[in-house]
Amino acid sequence: MGKKRRYITGLDGIRAIAVIMVLAYHLKLALFKSGFLGVTVFFVLSGYLITGILISEVEEEGTIDLKNFWLRRIRRLVPAVMSMAVVIIFVSTVVNRVIFTKGCKDFLASVLGFNNWWQIFNKVSYFEAAGVPSPFTHCWSLAIETQFYLIYPLILLGIYKLAKSRGEGRAKRGLLFAGVTLLLALISVILMIVLFDPQQDASRVYYGTDTRAFSLLFGALLAILWDYRMVPRRLSASVNMVLGSVSFAVLLVMTIAINGSSNFWYRGGQFVGTILTVLVIYTVLGRKTWLSRFLSNPVLKWIGDRSYSIYLWHYPIILLISKGIKASWWITLIEIVLSVVLAELSYRFIETPIRHGIIGEYLNILRSRPKSRQEKKRQVQVARRSLKVMAGTFVLTVSLILCMIFVPKKNALDTLQKREAKAKETGKMTEEQLAKQKANGSESEDTICTANLTDDEILEGLNLLLIGDSIAVDVTDDFYEMFPNSVSDTKIGRITSLGKQVLDSYIDEKKWEGEGVIFASLSNSPINGELEDIREKIGKDMSLFLTTVRIPHDTFEDESNSKIKKFVEENDHTYLIDWYAASEGHDEYFDADDTHLLSAGAKAYANCIKEAVLDAYKKENIEIPKSRLVSSTDTSTDSSNDSSTNASTE
Structure with missing residues (x-):
């Protein structure tokens, strides 16, 4: 094991800032739209600190005691996360x-350090992912760090042995360490950018070790550059401060x-945040400035010391109290x-004693042969x-x-199986409705103005296209009851961009021709220009209805609703x-x-649609085919018969 490194209190302050960012983000404080960037800060700092330890050891001892290193990491990470999880x-x-149900599923993955890949590969149903998340979701970042601690020391040791066998000196070894680390970091950056698809869920990119490792690797690169003196140790005071x-x-x-939902974060934003963190750490390592003094203040140091415990405890506490x-x-x-209280208890009675080797100390005492009465008593x-323990x-x-x-x-939704069955049923209902419209062929050219129809006749006569996600699945029966000649196409987990593609297929392939579109596929992803595309696709004269969303567990609820309202006002x-x-x-x-939605909610949602549609078409005053109006056709026939009878009588 290498010599003990100089303790820099400013690094504790960086830890504190990082955990405050994450805590504020999960508390949904408006000021921290992208507080998850705190995890990136943690990654960079961890990469720097761990690599510094590894380099010191490999250069001084000629090897890395992997067993000892991994045991120290286990002592540092596992007892605290295990205690929290239990x-x-x-x-x-x-x-x-x-x-409880979601926690049971994620327990082992969280404790054993593969939570991120569990979330990626174990394709949990949309319903299980909806609403209150698992209390261990935040352990994905610990899993990435764990995997880094397993793999990166092997890479460093391999490079060192290769360089040593070739007789390379310390400077050349440093260049090799830096070159390989930089290459791996850039590959990781490229993977994030390439694998990110704004049309799909971003979980694979957000949780992947391969797509997030660059933050740890750039932190590692800083440690290499610093330890091998490839960068100036002391910049001028003014440069360092600026x-x-x-x-x-x-x-x-x-x-x-x-905003946290911006595609920017996957197209270079995380990389920018990583480099900025590297620069902050670099300046803290150098001359004393107001920033290093600020980051070294006792309050931030206290929070920084407990940052790991605070990170572990805050998220499940928030879920248990306010459901996120x-x-x-x-x-x-x-x-x-x-x-903070639970974090302090964990830090004081679990993390600190175990990190300082209380288990090994106890084992040594138990194995020893007491030489005195006092030692025997101990x-x-x-x-x-x-x-007892x-x-x-x-x-x-x-x-x-x-x-x-x-x-x-107890599933996140008590009606999970029913809703999944309902989703399949609604798919069949959509096909039947489309087949019915096709069988009816071209509609009568005889039309009637909506201004001359009752509310029920307007609802009956319109051919609207509802494109929705799982929330609209719940509303299907009520929708068809109100709009018997319309089409409802809904699917679980449908994101906004995929809803736009569904609309394209109806217009381009199915040749759907109706009076308006109800777009209700807005709950599963942020809005990124789709509304403009939808408006252009259906034409400037066709009615478009947009639903606001209630998704209290997602961060983009307010942003989406603001965009929807603004778009309605401007078009x-x-x-x-x-x-x-x-x-x-x-x-x-x-x-x-x-x-x-429960039954009452589904009816209320359908009524929202009904009121908006009636209000719009009384103003729009459009023509619809009489052939769709069963009541109108009956009335017309009756009037004709009455007229014939009167003529005969006369």
Whole structure:
């Protein structure tokens, strides 16, 4: 093991800023639109610190004690995350069975360090991902760090042995370390940009070790450049101050000003955030400036020391108390206080003792042969304490296993299986409706103006196309009851861009010709220009109806609703179906995820559509075929018969 490195308190301050960013983001504080950038800061700092330790060891000892290194990492990461996970499983069993169910599924992946790939490869149903997330979702970042700790030391050791066998000196070895690390980092950056598809869910790119490793690798590169003196150790005071201050300021501006749902983050934004963090760390390592003094203040140091524990505890606490929905200030305060208190307990009684080797110390005492009465007494005390800990751990483990196996599970949506079956049923209903329209052939040229029709006749006579996601699946029956001649095409998990593609297929391939489009596929992804494309596709004169969204667990709810309302205001023949406003304060409308609909909610949603449509077509005053109006046809026939009878009588 290499010599102990100089302790720099400013790095604790960077940790503190990172965890504050993440905490604020999960609390949905408006000022931290992209607080998840704090994870990127953590990655860079971890890469720097770990690589510095590894380089010191390999250069001084000629090797890396991988067993010792990995054991130290296990002691640092696993006990704290295990303690958090066990407590959350037991508490959620009583407090929130939905969170308990999701936590059970993710428990092993989170503790064993493959949570990110579990989320990528274990394709969880859209319903299971909807609403309150798993309390261990945030462990994806710990998994990436764990995998980095497993692989990167092997790469460094391999490079060192290769260079040593060729007789390369320290400087040349440093260049090789830097070159390989830079190459790997750039490959990772390219993978993020190439694999990101704005038309698809971004989880693969966001959670992938290969697409996120560049932040750790650039931190590692900084450690290499610093330790091998490839960069100046001390810049001039003014340069150091400007470089650090500007980098830190831009990092904060990005966090505050750029929306978290922006494609920018996958097309270079994370890379920019990484480089800015590298520059901040670099300046903190050098001369003392106001920034390094600020980052070294006691408050930030205290938070930084406990940053890992705060990161572990804050997210499940937020989910258990407010289900991840933006809460009132006093609920938010409770979540913060409870997160910090639990983090302090974890730091004081679990992390610190284990990190400082209390387990090894106890084992040495138990194995030793006491030479004095005092040593014998100490050994007995340790033995008793160890037995209590082992017994408690055994009982806790058995209880946890029994709890996870036998406690009844509760899906995020109680009606999960029913809704999935309903989704298949609605697909068949769509096909039948389209077949019915095709069988009827060309409609009668005899039309009637909507101004001359009753509300029921307008609803009956219109041929509207509803394109929706899983929320609209719940509304299908009520929609067809109100609009018997319209088409509802809905699908679970449909994102906005895919909804646009569905519209394209109806117009280009199915040759659908109706009076208006209801676009309700806006709940699963941010809006990125699709509204303009939809408006252009259907033509400037056709009516377009857009639904606002209620998705309290997603970060883009406010942004999407603002875009929808603004678009409606700025475009003719475009109307708002304000589901967000109509559902405000109506908890009875929603399933357990606060997003999908129960029967009362489905009816309310359908009524929103009905009111918007009636209001629009009374103003639009368009012509629709009489042949669609069963009541109108009957009335026309009756009138004809009456007229014939009167003529005969006369």
